[in-house]
Amino acid sequence: MQEYFGRILVVEDDDDVSRLLASALRTARFQVDVFSDGSRALEAIRQAVPDAIVMDVNLPGLDGLSLCREVRKFSQVPILMLSALQEDIDKIVGLELGADDYLGKPFSVRELVARVRTMHRRSQGREPAGSQPAGATLPTVTDLDFLQLGSLKICPAAREVEVDGVCLHLTSTEFSLLQFLAERPGRVFSRQELLDQVWGQDWVGTDRTVDVHLRRVRSKLLEHSPHDFLQSVRGVGYKFVLPL
Secondary structure (H helix, E strand, O other), X not given: OOOOOOEEEEEOOOHHHHHHHHHHHHHOOOEEEEEOOHHHHHHHHHHOOOOEEEEEOOOOOOOHHHHHHHHOOOOOOOEEEEEOOHHHHHHHHHOOOOOOEEEEOOOOHHHHHHHHHHHHHHHOOOOOXXXXXXXXXXXXXXXXXXXXXXXXXXXXXXXXXXXXXXXXXXXXXXXXXXXXXXXXXXXXXXXXXXXXXXXXXOOOOOOHHHHHHHHXXXXXXXXXXXXXXXXXXXXXXXXXXOOO
């Protein structure tokens, strides 16, 4: 029987994001419960407090800021808050809400898992609060053994990709491009943004090289899956689409 590190409650009303979070945290050997409504999540937390909570700020029923305040009335469970809006992040930092950490969207899945692990270790007394030096960076070691997204399996450490059990032969750049987009599903990236993030800002050449690499990766994926993971947005760029 697989040993789990703890139970994480995810409160997120974006289905794509919640599926990604659940998959990543389960891969990291956490049990995960998902709620899309702040009020219903509060009821569940009152009944059984989880080991950590990951919640969005903008939630239906009860927004994340109010949910955090309510939870802090009866529990010190670690809370990581998410938001795509700078003004929300300012509120999280500026107000004494009791959140332990926050991340702006879009975020790296591995960074989120690393932060959840750190919060959980500290809450269990395995890592004293403040033990990390100020300004220290997050671990550079891969935090996930693999990321499972429907029939697609991405193994960062081995830099391998499988679709429905079939190993794909991707170049290093193709793998990096796929991993970057897969960790940020639903967000549209321009060719220049992908060049900066995957090739590096000092790379010199035409942005059409992105089209070539995306076309190759997409073709390899479609050979073994009916789902089109990599989709173009006319006049804008590309995005990764999770399977239903």
